[in-house]
Amino acid sequence: MTAQLEYPADAPSAAEPAISVQGLWKVFGPKAARVPRRPDLAALDRRQLKQKTGCTAAVRDLSFDVAPGEVFVVMGLSGSGKSTLVRCLTRLIEPTAGGLFFEGEDLRAADEKRLRELRRSKFSMVFQHFGLLPHRRVIDNVSYGLEVRGENKSDRRRRAQEVIELVGLAGSEQLYPEELSGGMQQRVGLARALAGDPDVMLFDEPFSALDPLIRREMQSEVVRLHQEVGKTMVFVTHDLTEALKLGDRILLMRDGAAIQLGTGAELVGNPADDYVREFVRDVSKADVLTLRWIMRPPTDDDVLDGPELGPDVVVREATRAVLGADRPVKVVANGELLGVVGGEEILAVVAGV
Template structure:
């Protein structure tokens, strides 16, 4: 599979079917059955169904869905921890499905690291040796791998814990060790499979902030799996929502909240405060003939919540400025309606920035 457009990850037509004679399901009418009907008819389960997406270099790409939606199976297929039934996978231009066992080991050791929900730390080793383990497997000399591990411990806020055994650490600190271990080998891609779902809410929020900070500092490509919508919207530059093995919508937080693809997505985002997600681009309108156009100006990507104080202070509508100049106006009523009224189905002045 050739790399297309310089994508860090490219997935096309990916299937994973568990069960007897799974290959026979592909290309047959049975492949499109709902999960219960497919299981009754064939004894198979289609965990991932004809999934395709691309991830840009340096992007945080989130896959979200309820239990059984196929999201964890999907992320494991990317490095063939689970062998796909069909489809194409490319990571940094390398055809993953065509990789030999040696090439696959090299991919997992050097180019892609994974952070799981269960930390998998070695209790008989201190934090430093846990972080350095991947480099040890690569054959990096002890002094060099310890130096690198020490640098990463500083990066994740674990200075002073090098010799501590993992079982003496809190859950959040153990997850920091797991994150440091993934970063130590300097991979091109980081895969996170619900890494924070077992943590207390406050610790979980701290770890989300840590991922955001680390991404800002190291700029790695990240694929993050979660069942939590608030986590998905907070972390993801784009979010793919899965249901029954398929992606039902892929877009920015604005696109998911402002224009849900179907009732399933609409149910997910119903309680999301629109004023904290949507920008003025989604609610601006053409000025009326009697409206003054000498009011304050804000960029089109300004979040509605941030525009509210400006609207309150101004007797004139806010001028919404896009790349080509004025694209519309919003007044106090427009902002109030957007924050408390019916869902917005389409942006009034073009799509949001992706």
């Protein structure tokens, strides 16, 4: 199954995507290149393909675009192919077949020199295991990429200090990694990734090793940083709550293939199949769906002089206003009446009906 780009009304859009993935495959095993070329092999499921060829298709025929400034989340259970996919995006893992483009440039045609340039200047990556240099202080860890790039010491120290303050680590510049908590170490990782001013930040399950409280704190930090610096972000996670909190859109994968691509509200409100439906079963729809999803057309019996709310207000946030009104609440955008919402619609979502 190929997930193709479809922007909802409230998603980021651009004439040219930051990243474009077209029919991407990554197959491990003997004579891997034959699998995408042969429809009979490409159609086999994971077990059948392994039995017949000895190969494993970690990424299967994926197609999607990531818009500039978008937070694009890749989600799936262990073994779904999400980490392999994010490594393919910078050719840390070499794709087997398909197209891969960054701002229109064909990455699969790039030589090693060009790839090094892109990885140093255009992409940055934050891993689950922080990868900090234990013998270097915080400020030197943060400035390491700039050092590799060849920038002089005063410039890289100045830039490192800027991002250290941005991620809330001011005062910790001279500490060593072993003197920091897990959350602080991951902040160092974020600062290091930001220091080079990349166009795209790639996150491979960066918070999964943190305890729940620190994890939520770091999720909020990513949201804050995105609001402040506006970077394009590709974020890999197995956690649905994390995906819903961070993602403008979410790509749900299983066995290397795309199952559904859409906003969090689209996955929760309109799951593509039983697998997605089961995946989102325990999500509180009131915390995800907006009035756009539950509004209805006004009828002749509706009195339309009540309060107004926007279509992108989350149901939970609208509950008190709707239930407290003695007539339907109008859902309005740019002066246009889109629909109405009453207590019946609100209660159906809140009660999980």
